[in-house]
Amino acid sequence: MQRVADAWALRVRGSTWDEIAAAVGYANGPNALRAVRNYVGRLPEPSMPELRSLWRERLEFLWPVAVRDAESGKPGAMRAAVAVAQRAAQLDGLDQPQRVEVNASAAEIAQLVNLLSRSQGGATEADVFELDVIDAEVIDG
Structure with a gap:
C-alpha cells in the first residue's frame, strides 16, 4: 500500500x-x-492544494533557469521568463482585480465632477447634468 x-x-x-x-x-x-x-480502481485526482503546491514547485524551479537564460541573452529567454512570472502571479492570485469602495456624498461627487471638468477645460456641473437626451432607434438596413 x-x-x-x-x-x-x-x-x-x-x-x-x-x-x-x-x-x-x-x-x-x-x-x-x-x-x-x-x-x-482508477487513477486518483490530485486535490487542488496538491496541484497548487506542485505547480508552485515547478515554477520555483523554472524561474532561476529563465533568469539565467535571459541574462545570457539566449533567444526567447526573456519571453519564457515573462511567461513563468505571469503564471506564478496568476497562481498566487496577484493578478486579481482589487475592489475599491468609495463612500462619498452627492455634494462631494458634484465637487469632484466640477474639479475634473474645470481641470480639463470642459463642461461645468450644470452642463453635465443638463445635457439633451435624444431617444433614438437603430435600424439595420
Whole structure:
C-alpha cells in the first residue's frame, strides 16, 4: 500500500511511470501504472492544494533557469521568463482585480465632477447634468 501511495505521489510531482518504477521498486513503468490503477480502481485526482503546491514547485524551479537564460541573452529567454512570472502571479492570485469602495456624498461627487471638468477645460456641473437626451432607434438596413 505504501509503495502505491509513493508511486502516485511521484506521478503527481511529474515523474514518468518508468522513473516511478525505478524509484519505488516496480519492474517497469506499465507495472507501476497497473499497481496504482488496481489499488484505487482508477487513477486518483490530485486535490487542488496538491496541484497548487506542485505547480508552485515547478515554477520555483523554472524561474532561476529563465533568469539565467535571459541574462545570457539566449533567444526567447526573456519571453519564457515573462511567461513563468505571469503564471506564478496568476497562481498566487496577484493578478486579481482589487475592489475599491468609495463612500462619498452627492455634494462631494458634484465637487469632484466640477474639479475634473474645470481641470480639463470642459463642461461645468450644470452642463453635465443638463445635457439633451435624444431617444433614438437603430435600424439595420
